[in-house]
Amino acid sequence: MEFSSRARQKHLRLAGDRRELYPHSLQFYLEPPTETISLVEFESFAIDRLKLLKVVENLGVSYVRNTDSYNTKLENELRKLKFPYRALAEDDYEARRKDHISHFILRLAYCQSEDLRRWFLQQEMDLFRYRFSQLTGSLMQKFLEHVNLSFEAVSEDLKTELENELWASTPGLSLSKVKEQMFYKVGLADAVDLFRTRRVFIKDGFAYVPFKEIDAIVLNNYRTKLSRALALTARSLPSTQSDERLQPLLNHLSHSYVGPDYSVQKNTGKISLEQIDALSVKSFPLCMRQLHRALRDSHHLRHGGRMQYGLFLKGIGLTLEQALEFWKKEFIRGKVDADKFEKGYAYSIRHSYGKEGKRTDYTPYSCMKIIMSNPPSQGDYHGCPFRHSDPELLKQKLQSYKIPPSGITQILELVKGMHYQLACQKYFELTHEVDDIGFSLNHPNQYFTESQRLLSGGREPKKELSNSGNSQQKNNSQESMNSNPTPTSSNTTADTELEELEAYFTED
Numbered sequence: 001m002e003f004s005s006r007a008r009q010k011h012l013r014l015a016g017d018r019r020e021l022y023p024h025s026l027q028f029y030l031e032p033p034t035e036t037i038s039l040v041e042f043e044s045f046a047i048d049r050l051k052l053l054k055v056v057e058n059l060g061v062s063y064v065r066n067t068d069s070y071n072t073k074l075e076n077e078l079r080k081l082k083f084p085y086r087a088l089a090e091d092d093y094e095a096r097r098k099d100h101i102s103h104f105i106l107r108l109a110y111c112q113s114e115d116l117r118r119w120f121l122q123q124e125m126d127l128f129r130y131r132f133s134q135l136t137g138s139l140m141q142k143f144l145e146h147v148n149l150s151f152e153a154v155s156e157d158l159k160t161e162l163e164n165e166l167w168a169s170t171p172g173l174s175l176s177k178v179k180e181q182m183f184y185k186v187g188l189a190d191a192v193d194l195f196r197t198r199r200v201f202i203k204d205g206f207a208y209v210p211f212k213e214i215d216a217i218v219l220n221n222y223r224t225k226l227s228r229a230l231a232l233t234a235r236s237l238p239s240t241q242s243d244e245r246l247q248p249l250l251n252h253l254s255h256s257y258v259g260p261d262y263s264v265q266k267n268t269g270k271i272s273l274e275q276i277d278a279l280s281v282k283s284f285p286l287c288m289r290q291l292h293r294a295l296r297d298s299h300h301l302r303h304g305g306r307m308q309y310g311l312f313l314k315g316i317g318l319t320l321e322q323a324l325e326f327w328k329k330e331f332i333r334g335k336v337d338a339d340k341f342e343k344g345y346a347y348s349i350r351h352s353y354g355k356e357g358k359r360t361d362y363t364p365y366s367c368m369k370i371i372m373s374n375p376p377s378q379g380d381y382h383g384c385p386f387r388h389s390d391p392e393l394l395k396q397k398l399q400s401y402k403i404p405p406s407g408i409t410q411i412l413e414l415v416k417g418m419h420y421q422l423a424c425q426k427y428f429e430l431t432h433e434v435d436d437i438g439f440s441l442n443h444p445n446q447y448f449t450e451s452q453r454l455l456s457g458g459r460e461p462k463k464e465l466s467n468s469g470n471s472q473q474k475n476n477s478q479e480s481m482n483s484n485p486t487p488t489s490s491n492t493t494a495d496t497e498l499e500e501l502e503a504y505f506t507e508d
């Protein structure tokens with residue numbers, strides 16, 4: 001892919017129509033795009049795919065895959081974001097192109113670490129599984145031929161000859177079903193999973209796979225290809241990292257969160273310092289509750305904690321004067337005297353409010369940023385407890401917060417599956433006694449806002465899972481915060497400047 005500058009190419013499609021590249025709505029994404037695209041299109045495609053994958057993640061946890069509700073919700077999201085949603089549509093060239101390009105952009109962004117690769121692979125697999133299941137028999141056949149996975153159908157005569165063996169070796173099929181079902185001869189390398197779990201008949205180096213199991217073969221093949229491709233892409237990262245236009249965008253995407261940035265806060269000055277203890281119990285997400293507790297207990301936080309918690313407090317509405325008073329009061333109860341506080345800490349607090357240095361108004365951290373960057377070390381309290389705490393410690397913490405045992409089990413299951421934000425949503429539901437959180441959690445400040453709205457009776461908990469990966473944008477009260485959720489170069493600049501700000505917080 002080549003990229004053109006934003007100023008010259010705003011929203012222009014730069015390449016001609018390349019319809020012949022996409023004979024099917026479904027793709028294995030074997031060839032990277034070679035056309036020139038504008039940076040604007042690059043960003044918007046990537047953000048839309050990220051939204052789609054977040055919905056895939058949410059649905060995968062909330063619904064049984066391949067059920068009607070799962071399929072309907074996923075199709076709605078595909079339609080809304082203008083990705084291919086119907087195998088038969090002939091005129092979805094633009095959607096297929098967007099699907100292709102956006103997959104490769106996120107592949108670049110999400111190959112950068114083991115965690116990112118695992119998350120991306122899981123969501124892309126689920127998306128592929130759904131799309132494959134929507135193909136008609138003939139389209140499936142065409143697709144398999146296209147990706148060189150066409151398998152030889154077992155003739156009726158051979159099937160009759162082998163029917164007892166097929167029946168005995170294929171769990172879940174009665175003899176009559178064996179007679180009805182098509183079987184395919186598949187090389188053992190392609191049928192490893194079925195072979196390993198003893199779910200197929202093997203003869204002369206071929207697995208005899210019933211039609212209903214072909215999706216397992218295709219998915220396995222896709223998984224192998226994609227996971228290899230991610231490893232290869234990771235190896236080519238140094239050349240991408242040298243592109244100064246691309247790298248900030250890719251970093252932003254991999255830490256991305258598709259919602260308001262909470263840097264503009266309507267509640268400024270509406271929260272008093274005396275309320276913070278009570279709010280930390282009722283309305284803070286676990287990461288901030290943990291930081292608040294640590295601050296109260298030890299009268300100090302190391303710089304990672306001060307950054308994460310300080311910006312969160314700013315986001316919920318603390319004014320600069322309140323922040324200075326809050327931190328000072330707490331720190332001088334510990335080992336820091338007033339003079340040292342003024343010299344060592346007050347400047348950095350003013351800086352984070354845009355009153356010093358470059359006067360940038362800093363943005364509170366999103367969940368993705370907290371989860372993916374700067375993991376806590378010994379003596380640190382920042383990070384996301386669902387991601388960074390030992391499961392046993394997390395369990396004890398949840399017990400001490402009176403979360404019921406069944407809820408703790410659900411949370412730990414989600415954590416085990418690496419669904420950290422969904423674990424946090426479950427924590428919200430349990431602490432607020434609602435059946436369904438009704439929004440997709442992406443930001444600690446969003447957690448706080450939604451909690452306050454719920455506790456003040458400002459909203460009824462929704463019973464339906466929102467299909468959007470970014471449903472809080474639909475709330476009128478938040479729309480004004482950020483009408484364009486797409487990370488822009490200004491977000492990227494803010495990230496760079498945030499790094500600079502961190503330098504001011506180096507004193508532990």
Ligand code: SF4
Nearest residue numbers: 285287367384424444
């Ligand atoms: Fe905090 Fe987000 Fe982790 Fe929840 S998921 S604890 S809000 S970082």
